[in-house]
Amino acid sequence: MKTILDLKIGESAKVEKFANDNLSCKLLTMGILPDTKITLVRKAPFGGAYYLKLNGNNIAVRENEAASIIIKE
Amino acid sequence: MKDSSKEIVALIGNPNSGKSSLFNILTGLRQQVGNFPGVTVDKKIGSTNLGNNYFVDVIDLPGAYSLYPNSSDEKIVVEILSNPENPNYPDLIIYVLDIMNIERHMLLATQLIDLKIPLIIVLNMTDIADKAGVKYEEDLLEKKLGVKVIPISCREERNIDILKATAFERLKNAKKNDAPTFYKFSNIDQRTIDNLKPYLHEDNDYRTLLIAHHHQWLKNKTAAERINIKNIVAQTNFESLKSQIAETMGRFSKFVPYIHQIQSDKNSGKPSVTDRIDNVITHRFFGPLIFFSIMLLVFQLIFSWSEYPMEWIEKAFAWGGNTLQEVLPESWFTRLLSEGIIAGLGGIMVFIPQITFLFLLVSILEEIGYMSRAVFMFDKILQKFGLNGRSIVALVSSGACAIPAIMSTRTISNRRERLITIMITPLISCSARIPVYTVLIGFIVPAGSYMGFNQQGLAFMGIYLLSIIAALGSAFVFNLILKKEDESYLMMELPIYKAPIWKNILFNVKEKVLTFIIEAGKVIFVISIILWCLASYGPKEKMAAAEIQATEIANERSLNEIETLQLIASLKKENSFVGHLGKFIEPAISPLGFDWKIGIALITSFAAREVFVGTIATIYSIDGTEDEGTIRERMAAEVNPITGNPVYGFATSFSLLIFYVFAMQCMSTLAITKRETKSWKWPIIQFAYMSVLAYFGSLIIFQLFS
Numbered sequence: 163m164k165t166i167l168d169l170k171i172g173e174s175a176k177v178e179k180f181a182n183d184n185l186s187c188k189l190l191t192m193g194i195l196p197d198t199k200i201t202l203v204r205k206a207p208f209g210g211a212y213y214l215k216l217n218g219n220n221i222a223v224r225e226n227e228a229a230s231i232i233i234k235e
Numbered sequence: 236m237k238d239s240s241k242e243i244v245a246l247i248g249n250p251n252s253g254k255s256s257l258f259n260i261l262t263g264l265r266q267q268v269g270n271f272p273g274v275t276v277d278k279k280i281g282s283t284n285l286g287n288n289y290f291v292d293v294i295d296l297p298g299a300y301s302l303y304p305n306s307s308d309e310k311i312v313v314e315i316l317s318n319p320e321n322p323n324y325p326d327l328i329i330y331v332l333d334i335m336n337i338e339r340h341m342l343l344a345t346q347l348i349d350l351k352i353p354l355i356i357v358l359n360m361t362d363i364a365d366k367a368g369v370k371y372e373e374d375l376l377e378k379k380l381g382v383k384v385i386p387i388s389c390r391e392e393r394n395i396d397i398l399k400a401t402a403f404e405r406l407k408n409a410k411k412n413d414a415p416t417f418y419k420f421s422n423i424d425q426r427t428i429d430n431l432k433p434y435l436h437e438d439n440d441y442r443t444l445l446i447a448h449h450h451q452w453l454k455n456k457t458a459a460e461r462i463n464i465k466n467i468v469a470q471t472n473f474e475s476l477k478s479q480i481a482e483t484m485g486r487f488s489k490f491v492p493y494i495h496q497i498q499s500d501k502n503s504g505k506p507s508v509t510d511r512i513d514n515v516i517t518h519r520f521f522g523p524l525i526f527f528s529i530m531l532l533v534f535q536l537i538f539s540w541s542e543y544p545m546e547w548i549e550k551a552f553a554w555g556g557n558t559l560q561e562v563l564p565e566s567w568f569t570r571l572l573s574e575g576i577i578a579g580l581g582g583i584m585v586f587i588p589q590i591t592f593l594f595l596l597v598s599i600l601e602e603i604g605y606m607s608r609a610v611f612m613f614d615k616i617l618q619k620f621g622l623n624g625r626s627i628v629a630l631v632s633s634g635a636c637a638i639p640a641i642m643s644t645r646t647i648s649n650r651r652e653r654l655i656t657i658m659i660t661p662l663i664s665c666s667a668r669i670p671v672y673t674v675l676i677g678f679i680v681p682a683g684s685y686m687g688f689n690q691q692g693l694a695f696m697g698i699y700l701l702s703i704i705a706a707l708g709s710a711f712v713f714n715l716i717l718k719k720e721d722e723s724y725l726m727m728e729l730p731i732y733k734a735p736i737w738k739n740i741l742f743n744v745k746e747k748v749l750t751f752i753i754e755a756g757k758v759i760f761v762i763s764i765i766l767w768c769l770a771s772y773g774p775k776e777k778m779a780a781a782e783i784q785a786t787e788i789a790n791e792r793s794l795n796e797i798e799t800l801q802l803i804a805s806l807k808k809e810n811s812f813v814g815h816l817g818k819f820i821e822p823a824i825s826p827l828g829f830d831w832k833i834g835i836a837l838i839t840s841f842a843a844r845e846v847f848v849g850t851i852a853t854i855y856s857i858d859g860t861e862d863e864g865t866i867r868e869r870m871a872a873e874v875n876p877i878t879g880n881p882v883y884g885f886a887t888s889f890s891l892l893i894f895y896v897f898a899m900q901c902m903s904t905l906a907i908t909k910r911e912t913k914s915w916k917w918p919i920i921q922f923a924y925m926s927v928l929a930y931f932g933s934l935i936i937f938q939l940f941s
Contacts, residue, residue, distance in 0.1 A: 183476050188726055190483040191300045193339035203510075207519045210615025211624070211725060217338050220509070220729035222611040224618075227726055 164235055166212060166228040169202040175233035182230040192221055194231065242291045242406055243323065247312065247347065248331035249340050250298030251730045253359040256389035257331055258295040259738050268746050274307050285403040294323055302346045302445055303479050306648030316350055317445050318455045327353045327406055334358045334371055341490045342483065345417040348382060349441035353405050355383045357398060362388040372497040379493045381414035390736055418486050427473040434467055448475050509731040522612050530631050537592045537635050544588035552581030571767060579763025582843045583755050583903050586636055589666060590751055593635045594744045597628060602735035607727060614725050620707050621714025623652040624725060633663040637904045638751055641911055649723040655713045657911060658921055661904050662706040664699050664896065667844045671895045672698060674848060677867050678888035702896055758906035766842055773811035781806040808854055813838055828887035828937040844900045890937035898929035
């Protein structure tokens with residue numbers, strides 16, 4: 163099972179499902195849904211945060227938040 | 236319930252939708268900022284003329300992503316919309332939607348449709364969409380949703396008149412929202428709603444469902460009601476989390492196809508301007524470098540811009556105090572007015588230039604979209620200390636003044652992280668400590684250079700570093716002690732870079748500065764009266780004796796009139812209540828190397844740190860000037876009567892310096908902490924732990940070096 167954490171910088175993938183119900187509510191609200199195409203743009207300078215692009219918009223998430231987004235292989 | 240007969244129009248939208256810009260356009264100067272009861276969430280309300288002098292109240296509700304709230308800001312929105320009895324319950328909602336972010340912003344729009352409150356949807360940022368070549372067909376969206384849709388631009392004030400006319404029309408004619416229900420509930424949801432509706436006497440399905448989700452924290456529900464609702468909801472195996480996920484996904488899967496119909500694909504694939512800027516600004520190496528350069532520039536600007544206004548304010552208050560003393564008859568009241576209240580108020584007013592410029596620059600950085608990038612970059616590091624990426628704004632601002640810094644913590648949605656940020660912020664060396672540092676470093680570090688650097692400058696840097704270490708260290712300790720509550724999130728959008736809308740910035744700055752003046756002013760007013768009384772009065776005989784003694788000494792040494800008055804002031808201060816207090820605490824502070832005179836300075840500089848210099852000047856009866864050079868000379872000449880050594884030797888000066896680095900000597904900050912935490916508990920803890928830190932810090936330094 164791969165998550166956003168397995169993406170390399172610049173890689174994209176479609177969302178399959180979420181590993182954590184609680185976090186998934188928030189992620190859904192931010193527009194991260196199953197089948198949404200997400201691109202990992204970069205990691206924060208000191209790590210810990212991920213800069214994502216979806217539907218032309220940019221979002222920052224923490225490592226544990228990114229880890230709960232399971233992607234299609 | 237409603238306090239006025241005027242109708243209420245609520246502005247609702249996601250954060251960054253441009254909602255506040257619309258509020259500023261609609262209400263202009265007819266706006267005021269208050270608080271929602273019990274929480275530190277700003278309540279912005281104003282009135283607008285919809286045409287023909289038809290005035291309505293406009294309320295700018297906090298930004299929210301959905302009716303499933305994550306923060307106290309978002310909870311307010313649900314609190315109001317789920318309760319038609321709420322005094323802020325709107326007669327009409329204007330939903331502000333960023334056309335460039337329409338997918339995410341549609342979620343809340345469709346939730347509002349289902350609440351059946353009269354609704355107008357405005358598509359904001361059409362100016363940006365036009366420039367980017369993004370098309371939108373508002374008529375089609377209007378047909379699909381059954382709600383009036385108006386494209387506007389707050390930046391260009393486009394179509395505002397149409398919006399007003401439509402709002403007028405909507406309030407006049409159609410009281411009901413007859414838009415078709417957007418989301419079809421699941422079977423369990425529907426059964427839960429059907430069971431709960433009779434108990435709540437509710438006529439709206441979606442509102443009933445929201446109460447089923449949120450009854451545990453909704454303030455208008457009593458404990459008994461909560462138990463009843465809980466039992467009713469349990470009958471249908473209703474699971475809040477599952478229902479919420481299904482609802483959110485259900486809504487998205489219905490409106491995403493609409494969006495593809497009305498909007499041409501904006502994903503052209505080539506990097507946007509924002510992408511290109513972020514390649515540099517959030518770069519692994521250049522990102523932090525740029526951040527610190529920007530902050531350095533911000534401080535340079537704050538200090539250089541504030542220099543003259545601060546001088547003018549100081550002079551104006553000094554002039555005001557003197558004039559009062561000349562004009563009014565000599566009495567205790569005149570002195571209270573001029574030496575106590577006016578001097579005390581002057582002590583906070585002098586910070587207004589710095590606070591204004593700080594808010595101005597931070598608001599600009601926020602409006603442009605830079606601050607969220609800083610949050611993204613530093614989140615990880617700050618999390619280690621129990622803080623949040625969003626704390627970076629406070630930590631940086633506190634280098635100028637802790638007050639705006641504490642006020643900026645409202646954006647931190649996690650209560651615990653916000654509290655820790657508030658608690659540690661005053662440890663960072665603010666500008667008010669600079670005059671004290673200047674005097675004391677002069678005693679500790681000789682002028683001259685070390686490896687090409689100015690030695691005293693290096694000492695200054697060391698002090699700042701120490702204060703940052705103390706702040707982060709304290710955060711670390713608070714993080715260990717305070718109980719973990721809610722989960723903390725980062726999940727934050729990184730909006731596209733935009734030119735700032737100046738109107739927003741000016742309103743924002745004005746509102747923050749006024750809050751500071753009013754909130755801090757109230758507390759300072761009281762405390763300066765108390766401190767003045769303590770410093771001016773003492774046991775009667777002793778005060779009288781002091782005056783006689785001073786006159787005798789003056790005769791003996793044949794001093795001139797000014798010198799005599801200074802001597803009287805000095806001896807009176809020694810015999811006043813503050814003087815007694817100073818002597819009383821002397822045993823406690825002598826291990827730190829302080830005598831009772833320094834004790835007096837410590838007590839009076841509780842009002843504000845920079846008072847130290849003024850108090851020292853009075854005690855040593857230095858000619859009316861507060862020139863640091865003169866004061867330093869006088870202090871250097873002070874000799875301990877018992878040992879014959881200088882009082883301000885290396886150890887005492889160093890110890891005093893450390894005391895000023897750590898001690899909480901700013902009543903304005905305590906007043907703001909009280910306001911922001913809504914309790915006396917946190918300012919008291921803040922005062923206590925910083926005092927302990929100061930005491931033991933100085934103790935260690937003095938014992939090591941004496």
